Amino acid sequence: xxxxxxxxxxxxxxxxESHGPAIGCVIDGCPxxxxxxxxxxxxxxxxxxxxxxRYTTQRREADQVxxxxxxxxxxxxxxxxxxxIENTDQRSRDYGDIAQRxxxxxxxxxxxLKYGLRDYRGGGRSSAxxxxxxxxxxxxxRVILRELVGPSLHIRGALTAIGEEEIDRERWSWDETxxxxxxxxxxxxxxxxxxxxxxxxxxxxxIGAKLEVVAEGVPPGLGEPVYGKLxxxxxxxxxxxxxxxxxxxxxxxxxxxxxxxxxxxxxRPSHDSSPVPQFxxxxxxxxxxxxxxxxxxxxxLAIKPxxxxxxxxxxxxxxxxxxxxxxxxxxxPCIGIRAVPVAEAMMACILADxxxxxxxxxxxx
Numbered sequence: 174x175x176x177x178x179x180x181x182x183x184x185x186x187x188x189x190e191s192h193g194p195a196i197g198c199v200i201d202g203c204p205x206x207x208x209x210x211x212x213x214x215x216x217x218x219x220x221x222x223x224x225x226x227r228y229t230t231q232r233r234e235a236d237q238v239x240x241x242x243x244x245x246x247x248x249x250x251x252x253x254x255x256x257x258i259e260n261t262d263q264r265s266r267d268y269g270d271i272a273q274r275x276x277x278x279x280x281x282x283x284x285x286l287k288y289g290l291r292d293y294r295g296g297g298r299s300s301a302x303x304x305x306x307x308x309x310x311x312x313x314x315r316v317i318l319r320e321l322v323g324p325s326l327h328i329r330g331a332l333t334a335i336g337e338e339e340i341d342r343e344r345w346s347w348d349e350t351x352x353x354x355x356x357x358x359x360x361x362x363x364x365x366x367x368x369x370x371x372x373x374x375x376x377x378x379x380i381g382a383k384l385e386v387v388a389e390g391v392p393p394g395l396g397e398p399v400y401g402k403l404x405x406x407x408x409x410x411x412x413x414x415x416x417x418x419x420x421x422x423x424x425x426x427x428x429x430x431x432x433x434x435x436x437x438x439x440x441r442p443s444h445d446s447s448p449v450p451q452f453x454x455x456x457x458x459x460x461x462x463x464x465x466x467x468x469x470x471x472x473x474l475a476i477k478p479x480x481x482x483x484x485x486x487x488x489x490x491x492x493x494x495x496x497x498x499x500x501x502x503x504x505x506p507c508i509g510i511r512a513v514p515v516a517e518a519m520m521a522c523i524l525a526d527x528x529x530x531x532x533x534x535x536x537x538x
Contacts, residue, residue, distance in 0.1 A: 179410060181401075182533060183317070183526040185310040189260075190292055191300030197257045198306035200313050202529065203243065205251030207320050214238045214256070214312040221308045221514040235261065238309055256309045260302075274490045274498050278480030285491070301415040301508060304515040311518025314525035321528055326390035328520050330513040331358045333473070334383040335366050356384075356513040374506045377483030377499075381476055382509025386411075386516040388459075388470040388524060393449055394535065395465040395527040402463025403527055407472055410519045416508045419475035423458025431456070438468075470524075474516060476509035 178186035182202045189196030218236045236258055243254030272293045275281040280299035284291040291297060318326050331350045333340050340359035350356045353363045373380050396403030404422040411420045421427075428436050438457050440450040449467045459468035481500035488498040505511060 179413070180522060180526040182529040183314065183522065185307070185522060187303055187306040187310075189303070189306070190297040191260075191295035191302040192292070192297070193260060195257055195259045196302060196306055197241075197255065198310050200243070200254040200256070200310050202526075203249050203251070203254055203313060203317060204320075204529075205249055207249045207316055208247060209240075209244050209249050209254075209313065209316055210247055211238055211240055213316055214240075214309050217308050217312040217315075217514065217518065218258075218305060221305060221511055236305055254313060256306065258305055258309070271498060271500065273492075274496050275488050276480060276498050276500055277486045277488050278477070299415070301511070304415060304512075304518075307414075307522070308514055308518040311521040314518070314521040317525045318521060318528065321532075322390065322392060326388065326524075328386065328388045328517050328524075330356060330384055330386040330517045330520075332356045332382055332384050332509055332513055333358075335369060335507055335509065336380045336382075338362065338365055338369060339383070355510055370506050379479035379482050379504070379506050379508075381478045382507050382512075383473065383475055384509055384513050384516060385471065385473045386513075386520050387472075388520055391459060391465050391467065391470050391524060392528075393465055393467040395524065395531050396460065396463045397530075398463055401527075401530070402460075403465055403470070403523075404458070404460045404463060406523050406527070407470070407520065410523050411472055411474055411516060414474070414512060414515050414519060416476045416479070416512065417474050418477050421458075421473040422460060423471055424456045425458075425473060428456060465527075470520070472516070472520065474512070476507075476512055479505050479508050 177188065178184055180202070184201045185198055187196070187198040215238055218238055222236045239257045241255040241257055243250055243252050275285070279296060281291060281293070284299065295302065315328070329347055329350070331347070332355050335355070340357065340362050344359045344361060346358050346360065349360050350358050355363060355366050357363050357366065369380070408420045408422065411417060436456050438455060439453040441453065443449060443451050452466070452468050455468045455471065457466070458472065459466055459470035481504040483499050485497040485499045488496055490496050
């Protein structure tokens, strides 16, 4: 299996399976002499960790990260940083019934058609368990961004809809996202989502979601004009997250219904004689011509319903016979919830990679 890495100057490769002994990643290209410890990484993993509420999978994983290389006496050495998380709560017996059956909506059939075999225990490599290492890599990327840009760069995510129940943006509060199980910025929507997910779980089903990730304080100039566009690489990276079926940058598909004068992000001179003008709107999501403008970089994601459900769904087995498949085990009724920290991490990794590439070409002035 190829293509287990992403990034150019800051390159991340992940490895491991859902029910294997461990998962891990290698981060190559991190600058030297940056302060880095396991304590810088663990809080971000804790945000994604399963089993923290009744609305996510009850698999109990501590997700304790270990730094195996690339750090000496608390600072990065410039050599590859290797990170490890041991799997401690696998229940492979839950998947015995689907060893010879393909779960509709999962990667089962695609893996078998491509490789001629598959790890049916939790999906193996196709499991969202892999995203824990993206979050770990994202923590390292945040250290790079903090060192090279400063504390003014903030990356935050929020869930904006579960099923058809969307938040009221007039009530948006970033502080509220840290005080509920859904990363929801609308305090009045929290109990409604809770009741909805209780109902969905009781029915043995699942439901989709929308989320938004915003990076504020991004310096201008990140991204390339043609093939290394910042928005193109963000879209590719975010689209690679398990369950993501759509990515928008800025207003995304909404711009199709606008006129030119509505869509244009009008400008006026800055108040402090800065070469960066004052923008009067941000339909472009902080990126013009593939290059960041200093406006907030905004990406929105559509997450499909969890394919692992108790409701029987028509399928086939490896012999091509018709079967009905229901999936036992511990599964998220809405994978969008735990996708929020993953989307933040991917945004951090891509911005850090683009920042290093920008400085490599244009210098540090």
